[in-house]
Amino acid sequence: MAQLKLTHLTFIGTSVEPAQVEFGPSVTIVRGPSDTGKSFIVDALDFMLGANALKEIPEREAYSTVLLGLEMPDGEAVTLTRSVNGGNLGLYLSDIRDGPLTIPDQTLTPKHNAASVTNISRYLLGAIGMDGRQVRKNVRNATDSLSFRNVAHLCVVDETQMQAETPPALTGNYVTKTKEVSVLKMFLQDEDDSGLVEVESQSELVKLSKAKIDVVERLLRELEARLADEPEASELRDQLRRLTATIEEQSSPISDLVESRTALSAALQDRQRELAQLETEWGDTGALQNRFDILRRKYDSDLARLDTVREAGNLLGYFTAGTCAFCGAEPENQHNNTECDGDTTSFGAAIDEQVRRTRALADDLQSTIADVAERRQEVRRLATLSIGERERLIRNLAEVEKTLTRSNTALKDLLSKRASIERSLGLYDQIEALEKMKRVVVDEATAETAAVAASVNLRAQREFSRELVERLAAWGFPNPNDVRYDASAQDIVAGDQLRSAHGKGVRAILHGAFTLGLAKYCSDRDIPHPGFVVLDSPLVTYRPPDQMQAEDGEPPADVVTAFYQDIQRHAIGQVIVMENTDPTEALDAQTTDIIFTASGFGRYGFFPVE
Incomplete structure (x- = not known):
């Protein structure tokens, strides 16, 4: 003012x-x-x-x-x-x-x-x-x-x-x-x-015109009858001010609750995405473990075959100096690694080299398998934490929803009361307008x-x-x-x-x-x-x-x-x-x-x- x-x-x-x-x-x-x-x-x-x-x-x-x-x-x-x-x-x-x-x-x-x-x-x-x-x-x-x-x-x-x-x-x-x-x-x-x-x-x-006065007075009586059980306009205005203040007070916490619900929903979606990623990684690491296990068994099989070849070669003398087991040449007539493809000592060295390489691959595979197993344990731990956080967010979200429902119900009641008061004040305004009209024609x-x-x-x-x-x-x-x-x-x-x-x-x-x-x-x-x-x-x-x-x-x-x-x-x-x-x-x-x-x-x- x-x-x-x-x-x-x-x-x-x-x-x-x-x-x-x-x-x-x-x-x-x-x-x-x-x-x-x-x-x-x-x-x-x-x-x-x-x-x-x-x-x-x-x-x-x-x-x-x-x-x-x-x-x-x-x-x-x-x-x-x-x-x-x-x-x-x-x-x-x-x-x-x-x-x-x-x-x-x-x-x-x-x-x-x-x-x-x-x-x-x-x-x-x-x-x-x-x-x-x-x-x-x-x-x-x-x-x-x-x-x-x-x-x-x-x-x-x-x-x-x-x-x-x-x-x-x-x-x-x-x-x-x-x-x-x-x-x-x-x-x-x-x-x-x-x-x-x-x-x-x-x-x-x-x-x-007296007739106009009679009409206005009849309308005034009808409005006053509708307001017979209502408080005075000043009291209604006081109630309206208090209700408006209360509505404003309650609207602010509701806004806070809505913001909290939005934040909780966003956090819950983040946890869901995190769990989905962890589940995907769990499946991927499981599949890797299965493949690596097959590969590990293949390496074991190869090493076993190489051991068999070595043992058979030793029994047949393939890997010792003397008459060549492949061409029958005596040692003095043997030309190792030139004319004779069956150099028994080179063949044994080749098997040793293959064993070494296969064992190295098997060792690397075992290290990788250990890393995958360790990651699976970490994925399990992270998933357990994420599931716990998700459950906490679900509980908090449910509590916020419950509080928000109660607050919305109370706010709706206040808004309904305010509308009722505004309707009554509207009737008082009509009375005032009619009284003004009456003063014009009185x-x-x-x-x-x-x-x-x-x-x-x-x-x-x-x-x-x-x-x-x-x-x-x-x-x-x-x-x-x-x-x-x-x-x-x-x-x-x-x-x-x-x-x-x-x-x-x-x-x-x-x-x-x-x-x-x-x-x-x-x-x-x-x-x-x-x-x-x-x-x-x-x-x-x-x-x-x-x-x-x-x-x-x-x-x-x-x-x-x-x-x-x-x-x-x-x-x-x-x-x-x-x-x-x-x-x-x-x-x-x-x-x-x-x-x-x-x-x-x-x-x-x-x-x-x-």
Whole structure:
């Protein structure tokens, strides 16, 4: 959601030290005694947001220009400048905190003008996504373009407004009352009045068809009957947010499981391929062993035959000197290795050589057989390991599949629940659309503000009342469940009394709850809101019910403690509080704490004191 942040407020002059206060991005507490400039800061902020005049106090006489630093929704730092006497505003597209000033990047007029974009109202509204909206201004459905001045009093609340009997949504100006009620309705229901059709007279209002109203009301009754057993839309939205978060949380582990399953399947396929290769090698080595065994037996057979030949030759004298066994020549007539092919001694040597060669081949074969046998043992060992790894992967994969099945079932249930909630929210949206249609055709013979108030639907009233109750309960306000927002009275009801009927301390704390509650209400529903809240003295006048008449003393310490703890823990956007009352506990590190002392120690006040 697009929101603005105030970064600093600075007063500069030609011969004085700048007076400056810097605001934190979340919570800023400006505290100290009266007359130190806290309320003037609130007035100056309102002035820089388009108010007509700046309060005159002696301390500002030497200053000529006001600088307001803003952080835009896109993170860009800009600075608005304006003369302390009023007039146009200068816009600088940078963070400026001192003079002298150059020519601004743009000049903006302070008065809203729907036909021009060069005014502060449309510039700020455009930044938060509210530019161009229309709000109703009278009973005839005439509309006017939304101005930032229609919004400013809902986020910048001075001390007088905080304690006034005027309802928080109104400024007390009778002329703009209808428009102010319409603006609040716009925040509560995130819809403007651009759909209204202006009529010329009261008589034409009466002519609006009652039959159309009857049809719409019948449709509304049917939808409400279908939603009779369903929770409120806000609760359904909370359930939807929680379900969505849970679905996201469960989707991540499922993704991890799917990745794990993929990795396990890939590893299992690798093991299967490895086993197939080992099985193939086992078969190949077995076949080699069989062939080598046949070859080994052949070598053994050859050696046996050679041994037989040798033995026979020895018995027949083939391998000894003497009469040649082949040609009968006597030794003296023998010519060895020349004329006689039957040289018996050479024949014996040949058999010895063949025996040697055959034995060498047999020895090599035996070594190869041993290597093959050793490899087969290694293949067996590797196959055993691979089978074990495969079984482990199969078990792990089965476990992942089981877990994934359970997770998918749970996720399907969550998705089914989310679809059911979305259907119910769709019915609420239909009711809201029908109520809007009814407002277009309803007979508006009643007073204009009452008509606008009646257009605030009951759901919005209930949900906004719940925001008020949560804030007040967190602050220790007595009987917070008895507090509600009454659209017909345009006021807060506490203890069966309108806020205006209570003392100024209760009025102040109820106004604070209204302003902070509205900011949180809008944030929770992505409804455009300026994004910052400035409260002047929400606590200083508050007393418990039994001390309502007492004007002196300090507000209850437990309420002060609870208030500061709550805005630090649950602040939405930027919260700036001006207060005379000091926190009873140390503020957290994210809170900007600005202390004015009205003395010679520390910072005296907003303006430097010589």
